[in-house]
Amino acid sequence: MVPPDTASPLAEFASGLSSTGKVLVRREADLRGSDPGAMLLLQEAFTAHLDDLADLGTDQHQHPPFKPDVALDALRCLYRICHGLVDRALPAGDIEDIFSDMPPAPVDAGDMLSADVALRHLPTIHRWAKSLSADDPLVLGLSAIGLRFPLSSVGMGPLPLPLDLAPLKRHPQIWRWYVDRVIERQDESRLTDPEVKAAVRDALGAHHSLAQRLALAAAA
Template sequence: MPVTVSIAEFFSSLHVSGQVGVTREALLPGDSEQTQALLSRAFQDACDDLPGGLKADLECCHAAATAAIHYLYRVCQALVDRAMSEEQVAAICAAMPPLPTSPGEMFSQDLALRHLPELWSMARSMSDSDPLVTGIEQAALRFPLSSVGIALKNSPDLLSLRRHDGLWRLYIDRIIARQDALRLEDASTALAVADALGEHAHSLAPKLAARLALASAPALSAPSILSLHP
């Protein structure tokens, strides 16, 4: 008989300990009321942890959270089941949750997707050329709030994220905590990080401070004449 895991079992383990069980079978729906209650509690806990209590207009979207959990579970399957073909892994990674249409949906998805950086690191430790690495990077570009710490080759679209003060602050705090200097390629992000760090940049985030100093170095407007005597 196949070993199965319910969505409530998977997410509860993920939320409480970060250690999850993964089988080759799809997640079972389980008790919908239990799952919704679990997601609501986790969402409220996450809201309470927002910097400065900035949780206005955030409402839990169970459908968005559930889709993200299923996606994360499939990525976990691809990580542990090395018998999967490259085509199977690529198909799993391509079946991403829909783009969020509200801050509440974005934060609901983040309950699960915030674990993408750890999965990316584990996949990279096996092989940089693993299709799972590429697939997670594509998801990282789509969900920038949840993917801080994943080295992005392109700048993500941050317009929706900047519209909510609490989620924007959370994004900036994650960049500082993980010293993700590549995120500073975006000018608005670099400015927000610099403002958040203030005079403590070098002690709190030396990698970010170095990148910020490089970005703010004045350009030479005209050639400088040096007199070099032998």
């Protein structure tokens, strides 16, 4: 853990995400450059992700590698999104700038998993933003980043375009985690992909009571 008196805004933000879920954003925060404190916390969170994968019975040696630059870019983006969510005086143009500088599209499961350390909070933020105004530019931007990072956006509900799940499908362990997350969050919108629908149906098997609504949709 990074000592509070030496924490950068990003490290302070990452610490809040991983400990209490309560974060602090600063209007004039400088998020540029390297950030060893934030990187340490992201690495710890990624290790916790691997522990979750191990709980699925996956082989430690088959896990994708941590991509520090991807994780840090995702954390910066999440910080700016949270700033836009709480600072309602922020001009619409500034909100649009947040998403014009979002992290690049992931090319493999390592990118997906590293970004997910921060971006797994997208569905919660999306719900908050929609509760304020469904027409808010923040909601549109969140849909765009949700399309780019489908592992993290499970639970956001229907998105405006089809998802590219190829990077997930190429990695069996992360693909299984994605399917489990669809079940856990009961996101019926993800069943439009035939492979997801089949995988959810197989995963639930006779245990329909675990996710009754999703089981019915997968069986249709």
